[in-house]
Amino acid sequence: MRNGIKRGAILAGLVLVLAGCAGQMRFPVSQEAQDALADQNINVVRITTDNIGQYRTPNYRSNRAKATNPPGNPSPYTYRVGPGDELRVMVWSDPERTQAAGTGGSDTERGIIVNEQGQFFYPFVGAVRASGRSTSQIRADLTDQLRNFISDPQVEVSVLRFNAHQATVTGVVGAPGPVTITNVPQRLLDVLNKAGMTADGDLSNVLVRRKGAAHNVNLKAFIDHGDTRQNPIILPGDVVNVPPMRDNKIFTFGEIATQEIALETDVPVSLTEVLAEVGGIDRIRADSRGIFVFRRTPMTPEGFDVFQFNLHSATALVLATDFKMAPLDIVFVTNDPITRWNDTVGALVTPLTGLLQVRSIVDSN
Missing domain, CATH: 4.10.860 (DNA Excision Repair, Uvrb; Chain A)
Incomplete structure (x- = not known):
């Protein structure tokens, strides 16, 4: 017993x-120890005054971001009249005399409404097909038919009120709902500006559904870099969805407060700001030579880059201020050798x- x-x-x-x-988390600080990590596809970059310009702004593409296939743009853009649209049709028989539906009083305010069959009635001509046609096509048709009654008729057709066509905006926007399509082409950015963009919406993964096909659009690439393909014209029947921002955050671990920090969409955040937000590093337990930022990039799809800052030098504080964070970065502060011994x-x-x-x-x- x-x-x-x-x-x-x-x-x-x-x-x-x-x-x-076994309860300690650490990452090697010395160059010699880090060299052995290359076999694991871990690329350690020591940030200095010589290379900060290369790494100041992250060349980042989220590993969760979808490949883009933005919809094509019609060339030229043409508005097609539809049921519910109100038209102004004006006909001049001579310079001093006008015959028109909608030339004065309440008729001008009301206009001619295209009915559910896509037609409207015009005196002497009768039913005129409007749906699916441009105002230029309607004008040419009316001009041809009115020649039987008016010598050399001068015809003008325009849309007084746009009621026929809409796109729909859903997801993380200020005011989701229908957006009226007019004869002035509206691009994705125009539509989302009207709906109200928010910091919680992921502009790099906007989904545009058109005629049963799904198109992923990186509107942020247009805003940041001017990629016009990523700002397509929105057409009638399109459904635009802005998903919530899921990847726009960073994490802190080690000899520092463990936190998840949300990033603003359009406001770059530096490493110094992150360290300040979590209360700085533990000055007793932390090894100030080992301030690391772990980042997965397109250059290391099976591994990651590790950016090292040595805060023993006051110059490194300036470098950390210049270094901007990317979504899903991990800030890790390793512990001091004496701390590990204790x-x-x-x-x-x-x-x-x-x-x-x-x-x-x-x-x-």
Whole structure:
């Protein structure tokens, strides 16, 4: 019985010792130790005054971002009249005399409404097909038919009120709902500006559904870099969805407060601002040579880049201020060697004290 208690106490002590030794998170600080990481596709970049210009602004594409296939633009853009549109049709028979539907009073205000069959009535001509046609096509048709009644008729056709065509905006916008399509082409940015863009919407993954096909559009690429393909013209029946921003955050670990920090869509945040927001590094436990930013980039699809800052030098504070964060960055502050030694000794001493207490109990039995 006594031997069983002894073996159980010793085993429990060993478990405690191993648990204490394995509880530390760290990343190598020295160049020699970091060289061995290349085989794991881990690229360590020591940020200095010589290379900060290359890494100041992240060349970042989220690994969750979808490949884009923006819809094509009609050339030229032409508005097609539809049921519900109100037209102004004006006909001049000579310079001094006008015949028109909608030339004065309430007729001008009301206009001619295209009915559900896509037609409207015009005196002497009768039913005129309007749906699916441009105002130029309607004008040419009316001009041709009115020649039977008017010598050299001069005809003008325009849309007084646009009611026939809409697109729909959904998702993370200020005012989701229908958007009226007019004879003035509206691009994706125009439509979303009217709906009200928010910081919570992911402009890099806007979905445009058109005639049963789904198109992923990176509107942020147009805003940031002028990629016109990513700002398509919105057509009648399009459904535009702005998804919530899921990747626009960074994380902090190690000898620093563990936090998840949301990033503003259009406001770059520097490493210095991140460190200040979480209260700075632990000045007793942290190794100021080992301030790391872990980032997965298109250049390291199976690994990641690690940017190292040595805050032993005051110059590094300026470098950290110039260094802008990218979505899903991980800021890690490693612990000081003395801290690791103290933690290890503490982990050993605590279970050893427990073993001595167990031994005294065993010996007393």
